[in-house]
Amino acid sequence: MYPQRTGLILWVSDLKQTKHLEKFGTIHYVSKRMNYVVLYMNAEKAEETTKAIQKLSFVKKIERSYRNEIRTEYNSNVPDKAKLYT
Template sequence: MSFKIRPRRGLIVYLNSMKTVKSLRRYGHVQYSSRRMHYVVLYVDEENIANTIEKLRQLRNVRKVMQSHWPEIDPELTDLEVTGLYKKHDEDEKE
């Protein structure tokens, strides 16, 4: 028996009330839940992501479902100015 890592994606599920947090366990792994902000971070297998999002949006207590962009971020990103994410200012050069 070999161990195989399955790619997963994080979902941020905004709820109207926190009563249904336990029932979200059937859709994936509940990593974090915020009682004050009324959201849950849920990890789901990448192959079932579209189906799971549709099922979650049909629930009465769910306001909004958002996908995490973590797998799309380049881990080798070294120079932010070249990519256009950061623009150097005169204040940065005076140090």
């Protein structure tokens, strides 16, 4: 079905060259103020792609996004107070 995706946060020194990052994956967000780019790519090729991106001269640092590892299903043992007022 859909391939597993992973996100990378790329800290860059120059935003003019962020167009070159499109060949590595999908650019999701570019912060002009803090000079970083959020890039999504296939998880299978993430290691090879990270090594290739690190060699680019305008990339300062690469961080992995932990969005896939955050728990999104919540359970609450506290009773709902809205039901008390109805």
